[in-house]
Amino acid sequence: MYGLKTEWHFDSAHFLADYHGKCENLHGHRWRVVAYLRTDALGAAGTERDMVMDFGAFKRAVREECDALDHTFLVEEGTLAPATVAALEAEGFSLTVLPFRTTAENLARHICGRLRDRGLPCAQVDVYETPLNCATYLAD
Template structure:
């Protein structure tokens, strides 16, 4: 197998709905996202001959995704009252609403799926909330 790895980071806040501990409160992280691509065979022709994919394209796609979340409040859909969301938006807060609980595990899958949708042969995505703790997602083979 051949593979590539790149990473990007973003700053964002979140909280965990129905969690009983510190993380039920609004808090932020310097999130670090590490993505891995993997193929059995390298490309055979064109400008990307003997490559997994163009590294520039891979880096750009991951950075575009992390930019979407950078300096946003990541909110689980339905976790805040509509008037709370309206107030936050009126005050100019940048919200990123997702249809899942805002755990690192779910964000790893979100990044994985988004890279796969862009046609990249993604093998695994790691999402770090702290320098020492990460969640990852990969599909079973």
């Protein structure tokens, strides 16, 4: 088994609906994302011969997925009143409405899925919401 690992980060705000504690309030994180690729065989020909994949392409894909979430307000679909969403958008705020609760666990799953959709053999994504607290998603 062969693997690659790279990481990037993004800054965003979120809140957790139906949570009883500090995280029910709007707050932000510098999210650290560590992505892992796994494959049984290395490339057989061309520029990626004897590689899992080109590191540059891997890093670019992870950065693009993180950049799509950078400096935006991550909102779980249906947790804010439509008038609130409209008011925030009218003020020029960047919102990313997601169909899941914006936990580190779900963000790890989301990013792994996005990388897999790009054809990368993503096996695991770790998302740190603080330097010491990390959630992991392991793909099947």
